[in-house]
Amino acid sequence: MSTPVRTRAARKSPAERSAEIVEAARLVALEQGLTAVTLRAIAARAGVAPALVAHYQPSMDALVADTFAHIVAEELDELSGLLAALPGPTERLGTLLDTLLDGTRDDVTIVWVEAWALGRRNDALAASVRTQMDDWQALLRRIIEEGVDRAGFRAPDVDAAAWQILGMVDGLNAQALVRWGDASERGSLIHGAVEGMLGLQHGALAVPD
Amino acid sequence: MSTPVRTRAARKSPAERSAEIVEAARLVALEQGLTAVTLRAIAARAGVAPALVAHYQPSMDALVADTFAHIVAEELDELSGLLAALPGPTERLGTLLDTLLDGTRDDVTIVWVEAWALGRRNDALAASVRTQMDDWQALLRRIIEEGVDRAGFRAPDVDAAAWQILGMVDGLNAQALVRWGDASERGSLIHGAVEGMLGLQHGALAVPD
DNA sequence: CACCTTATTGATCGCATGATCAATATATCG
DNA sequence: CGATATATTGATCATGCGATCAATAAGGTG
Numbered sequence: 001m002s003t004p005v006r007t008r009a010a011r012k013s014p015a016e017r018s019a020e021i022v023e024a025a026r027l028v029a030l031e032q033g034l035t036a037v038t039l040r041a042i043a044a045r046a047g048v049a050p051a052l053v054a055h056y057q058p059s060m061d062a063l064v065a066d067t068f069a070h071i072v073a074e075e076l077d078e079l080s081g082l083l084a085a086l087p088g089p090t091e092r093l094g095t096l097l098d099t100l101l102d103g104t105r106d107d108v109t110i111v112w113v114e115a116w117a118l119g120r121r122n123d124a125l126a127a128s129v130r131t132q133m134d135d136w137q138a139l140l141r142r143i144i145e146e147g148v149d150r151a152g153f154r155a156p157d158v159d160a161a162a163w164q165i166l167g168m169v170d171g172l173n174a175q176a177l178v179r180w181g182d183a184s185e186r187g188s189l190i191h192g193a194v195e196g197m198l199g200l201q202h203g204a205l206a207v208p209d
Numbered sequence: 210m211s212t213p214v215r216t217r218a219a220r221k222s223p224a225e226r227s228a229e230i231v232e233a234a235r236l237v238a239l240e241q242g243l244t245a246v247t248l249r250a251i252a253a254r255a256g257v258a259p260a261l262v263a264h265y266q267p268s269m270d271a272l273v274a275d276t277f278a279h280i281v282a283e284e285l286d287e288l289s290g291l292l293a294a295l296p297g298p299t300e301r302l303g304t305l306l307d308t309l310l311d312g313t314r315d316d317v318t319i320v321w322v323e324a325w326a327l328g329r330r331n332d333a334l335a336a337s338v339r340t341q342m343d344d345w346q347a348l349l350r351r352i353i354e355e356g357v358d359r360a361g362f363r364a365p366d367v368d369a370a371a372w373q374i375l376g377m378v379d380g381l382n383a384q385a386l387v388r389w390g391d392a393s394e395r396g397s398l399i400h401g402a403v404e405g406m407l408g409l410q411h412g413a414l415a416v417p418d
Numbered sequence: 419c420a421c422c423t424t425a426t427t428g429a430t431c432g433c434a435t436g437a438t439c440a441a442t443a444t445a446t447c448g
Numbered sequence: 449c450g451a452t453a454t455a456t457t458g459a460t461c462a463t464g465c466g467a468t469c470a471a472t473a474a475g476g477t478g
Contacts, residue, residue: 011444011455033329039436049457051438060436110329116383117326120242120319129387157397163388164381164398171380172373174325178338179372188366189373189406196405197398220425220474248466258427263467270466 009048018056021046025067030107034114034125037064065124068115072132075108080139089147094205096143097194100169101186109173137162147198154199165194218257227265230255234276239316243323243334246273274333277324281341284317289348298356303414305352306403309378310395318382346371356407363408374403 012020024046025037032041039060043050057063079099083092119126140162147153155161168190176186191205221229233255234246241250248269252259266272288308292301328335349371356362364370377399385395400414 008443009456014455017455033326035326035330038434040434050436051458052456054437055456113322114326116387117242117244117323119387121244126387133384133387160398163384164402167381167384168377168402169380170384171378172376174383175342175372175376175379178325178328178335178342188369192408193373193377193402193406196411197402199401202405217473218426223425226425247464249464259466260428260468261426264426268466 006044006047006049009052014056017048017052021048021053021056021063022066022070025063026070029067029071029111033110034064034068034118037067061122061124064118064122065128068111068125069128069132071108071111073135075105076132076135076139083139083143089143089151089153090200090204091207092143093147093194094191094207096140097165097169097190097205098207101172101190103176103186105173106177109177112170113174113177133166137166140165144198152200155197161197164197168193215253215256215258218261223265226257226261230257230262230265231272231275231279234272235279238276238280238320242319243273243277243327246276270331270333273327273331274337277320277334278337278341280317280320282344284314285341285344285348292348292352298352298360298362299409299413300416301352302356302403303400303416305349306374306378306399306414307416310381310399312385312395314382315386318386321379322383322386342375346375349374353407361409364406370406373406377402 021042024042028036028041028045037060039050039053042063043053046053053063054060079096082099083096086092086095115125115129119129137159141158144153144155144158144161148155148158172186172190192202194200195202195204230251233251237245237250237254246269248259248262251272252262255262262272263269288305291308292305295301295304324334324338328338346368350367353362353364353367353370357364357367381395381399401411403409404411404413
């Protein structure tokens with residue numbers, strides 16, 4: 001790997017440059033994980049001196065935490081939009097499971113797994129992880145609540161059920177990261193599991209083409 | 210933290226010293242995670258010069274991988290022994306879920322989570338992770354197979370069901386690591402989920418006192 | 419008791435990390 | 449067109465990591 005020469009970066013407005021650095025961090029995190037979000041790596045990616053990254057960020061811990069939050073919140077927004085277009089809670093829940101387990105978001109899964117590990121040594125990141133988990137759980141909770149009201153879901157403790165489903169999804173994705181190829185069957189059985197949890201009949205969560 | 214003076218370590222047989230270093234690594238990993246298994250930390254814990262750790266280990270990557278395997282295999286052995294005393298697959302599966310999710314093994318969970326993350330940059334560790342996951346999945350598979358034969362489990366794909374349950378357990382434990390206190394309700398709903406997955410009737414997996 | 423094998427160590431290297439600061443160069447304003 | 453505010457940088461520091469090697473010292477053996 002040769003050292004690419006870096007010409008002096010063009011002078012830009014703080015807002016623009018800061019946004020470029022944030023974006024560089026996002027890309028590096030998605031491509032190489034949160035561990036690779038280092039002062040020098042982000043600087044190189046943004047085409048800028050390391051000191052400039054430090055200039056625009058209070059600390060690398062903070063940049064890592066913000067990058068995590070950015071990536072995860074973005075995915076939540078996308079999925080929320082997708083689900084909003086569906087007619088009811090049953091369709092929303094089935095689609096949510098299928099989408100999260102379709103194996104096309106391994107880059108985000110890596111970010112999650114590394115955040116769990118790094119959060120033990122980065123307080124800001126740990127706080128971000130809790131916030132994002134709460135937000136995801138809230139999405140699930142709303143779907144389940146609506147399901148209880150309108151679609152025959154049986155959930156004595158909606159909060160616990162939402163946490164449970166979230167944990168299952170996260171675990172299956174993390175596991176798929178390590179296992180050999182067969183990512184396809186990742187979601188093959190979770191429908192049955194969630195149906196059992198919520199008192200639905202077998203096949204209730206199947207999503208029609 | 211003062212720098213504790215270290216007197217020259219007593220001369221011991223290679224087998225004994227090597228075992229002490231392995232044990233030091235195990236303790237450090239359980240107390241502070243795999244990330245803390247560094248040359249200097251293990252040396253300090255074992256009361257020995259850093260160079261001696263390097264002398265007895267081919268590399269730190271290898272020590273981290275072995276430490277992970279040691280800890281996880283030990284837990285598997287313990288649980289296997291516990292389950293062997295139970296009368297049938299239903300009791301074994303219920304007890305397995307309750308035991309793994311009782312919240313008393315967070316130190317091992319941290320080791321798992323860090324292994325997933327570190328495995329991306331430590332090939333030996335990644336191989337150990339795959340091996341240990343396979344071993345855990347095999348335990349679950351045997352229980353489910355027996356359940357299909359003798360206890361009315363319905364599992365068209367026993368392999369997939371075993372992976373699924375393993376992923377769910379790992380995910381719930383990893384999640385509990387981050388969430389606020391309430392570790393107790395961790396396993397409250399997984400019985401229903403697994404019952405749904407395996408076609409068992411509600412409450413089938415409940416473990417009598 | 420003396421010798422010799424070898425367990426153990428201190429010193430050191432190379433590398434990567436985050437952070438700081440004076441110096442430099444550039445865009446914009448008067 | 450010149451002056452000024454400030455975006456950008458190179459240099460440098462302190463820290464922690466894994467690894468290597470000649471030097472040291474302790475235990476077992478003859």
